[in-house]
Amino acid sequence: MKLRYAFGLMLLVAGAVVLQLAVFPAFVPAAIRPDVGVLLGMAALAFGPREFGLACVFALGLQADLFGSARFGLLTLCSLLSARLVLWVAWRELTRGDLLAAWVGGIAGTFLTHLLYILLGRLCGLEVLWGQAWLTLLTLVLGACVWGLLCAWVCGRLMYRLNLFSLPVRERWAADERLAAARKGKVLRA
Amino acid sequence: MRRDYVRSHVLFPGLVLLALLLFMVPGVHVESLRARSLSALSPLLRLSGAAGRNTQPQAALIAVPVTAMPAPPPGAPPENHAAEDALRAELVRLLYENGLLRSALPAPSPLILAEKDGQRHPLATPAGLGADVIARKVLWQEPVLALDRGAADGIKLHSGVLHRGAVVGRIISVAPHVSCMALLTHRGMSVAARLVGSRVEGVLQGGPQPYAGEEGERLCRMAVVGRDINVKAGEVVVTSGYDGSFPPGLWLGVVVGTKKNGDVQWELAVRPACNENAVECVYIITATMPEVPWPVMPEGRKTVGGR
Numbered sequence: 001m002k003l004r005y006a007f008g009l010m011l012l013v014a015g016a017v018v019l020q021l022a023v024f025p026a027f028v029p030a031a032i033r034p035d036v037g038v039l040l041g042m043a044a045l046a047f048g049p050r051e052f053g054l055a056c057v058f059a060l061g062l063q064a065d066l067f068g069s070a071r072f073g074l075l076t077l078c079s080l081l082s083a084r085l086v087l088w089v090a091w092r093e094l095t096r097g098d099l100l101a102a103w104v105g106g107i108a109g110t111f112l113t114h115l116l117y118i119l120l121g122r123l124c125g126l127e128v129l130w131g132q133a134w135l136t137l138l139t140l141v142l143g144a145c146v147w148g149l150l151c152a153w154v155c156g157r158l159m160y161r162l163n164l165f166s167l168p169v170r171e172r173w174a175a176d177e178r179l180a181a182a183r184k185g186k187v188l189r190a
Numbered sequence: 191m192r193r194d195y196v197r198s199h200v201l202f203p204g205l206v207l208l209a210l211l212l213f214m215v216p217g218v219h220v221e222s223l224r225a226r227s228l229s230a231l232s233p234l235l236r237l238s239g240a241a242g243r244n245t246q247p248q249a250a251l252i253a254v255p256v257t258a259m260p261a262p263p264p265g266a267p268p269e270n271h272a273a274e275d276a277l278r279a280e281l282v283r284l285l286y287e288n289g290l291l292r293s294a295l296p297a298p299s300p301l302i303l304a305e306k307d308g309q310r311h312p313l314a315t316p317a318g319l320g321a322d323v324i325a326r327k328v329l330w331q332e333p334v335l336a337l338d339r340g341a342a343d344g345i346k347l348h349s350g351v352l353h354r355g356a357v358v359g360r361i362i363s364v365a366p367h368v369s370c371m372a373l374l375t376h377r378g379m380s381v382a383a384r385l386v387g388s389r390v391e392g393v394l395q396g397g398p399q400p401y402a403g404e405e406g407e408r409l410c411r412m413a414v415v416g417r418d419i420n421v422k423a424g425e426v427v428v429t430s431g432y433d434g435s436f437p438p439g440l441w442l443g444v445v446v447g448t449k450k451n452g453d454v455q456w457e458l459a460v461r462p463a464c465n466e467n468a469v470e471c472v473y474i475i476t477a478t479m480p481e482v483p484w485p486v487m488p489e490g491r492k493t494v495g496g497r
């Protein structure tokens with residue numbers, strides 16, 4: 001893995017930690033607070049190479065595990081399994097570099113991750129309060145609907161600037177950017 | 191190409207395996223790592239104003255670890271139980287001390303203003319000193335409390351006694367270092383009183399009540415003279431200050447019932463402001479009231495206008 005990927009991974013994890021621990025709890029009501037780690041991980045999976053995406057999902061799941069999981073490792077495992085599930089169902093749609101696909105992938109990833117977390121947590125012997133669990137799952141999905149597009153866009157711009165995109169996605173974003181510049185009368189070099 | 195294929199297909203199971211291995215990390219290490227991470231991030235959290243808030247991600251709310259009380263190891267030394275008992279005893283002692291200190295706090299009196307010179311002034315607590323109740327005895331079917339202050343401390347006979355800012359009784363005997371007080375409901379007690387709403391004066395007395403209170407509650411009675419005084423239950427009774435023991439405006443109790451004994455005679459049932467069964471420490475008034483030069487009755491005259 002090239003150094004820029006490691007740098008990008010560190011930036012994503014740091015951003016997720018700051019958003020998750022400082023920004024969202026302070027400024028966003030609990031009803032629409034998303035799981036930023038899953039949203040960023042799914043966006044990285046959608047835009048970047050598959051290995052980088054999976055590494056991002058792992059690292060972001062690990063930070064979520066560290067700061068807010070009842071059983072260390074469980075959230076990481078659930079993130080990985082849900083990412084694999086999303087890739088298995090819709091990898092072609094997800095990885096073509098579309099913002100909308102990353103957004104929907106983030107919502108699906110959030111839902112699957114926490115659904116698996118509830119079920120596997122129950123299997124692991126955690127005390128699951130069902131009403132509260134479903135309510136929290138609902139608020140997380142709602143939060144993903146509200147913030148998912150913004151997270152995907154920010155993650156995409158960051159990865160584009162750091163040149164972390166997979167080749168087809170990079171070509172598509174570059175073409176879009178050239179088109180937008182041409183409409184404003186500017187010419188961008190390839 | 192072959193290498194990419196292998197890498198892509200090996201990476202996912204490897205990461206899953208790694209996540210499963212994380213399950214085996216002991217909780218102590220996780221807590222330590224979590225604390226260290228939060229400590230490292232604290233400047234950032236403080237900067238964003240999130241410090242002190244619930245910064246747990248939402249996922250933490252879904253499931254919580256089952257926290258069972260750790261079972262004592264077999265053959266654990268009995269010192270653990272002894273330490274636990276000592277802690278419990280300490281807790282009880284602290285709770286008792288806390289209650290004692292709370293009871294010594296002045297209670298908010300319903301009367302905080304007194305009229306003087308046409309203006310209202312806040313009532314000041316009269317000079318005095320605190321005392322602890324050291325004994326309680328029923329004499330002639332009336333409870334009497336012994337206090338740990340006496341004549342050597344400046345206590346005088348008939349001094350007024352307060353509890354949490356309200357009148358609770360009067361000193362009835364004084365020894366050099368100990369004194370005794372009678373409660374408001376004592377049958378020999380008599381305090382000059384005034385109704386706050388109607389401003390009518392009267393005398394508050396202990397002893398037999400016009401009617402019994404709830405569940406055998408001991409009440410006082412207040413004799414009032416007046417044709418139409420318009421007293422209602424709930425009206426506050428305070429000292430009038432005319433008996434020389436208490437300054438005016440101290441809380442005595444609340445009217446709970448009225449009874450008319452004639453054209454101009456009223457007898458009111460008054461519930462004392464203090465719960466007399468919970469008095470542990472009191473405040474004895476030592477301030478001396480101004481002596482009034484009452485005119486001396488001349489020899490051979492029965493009344494002022496008598497013949």
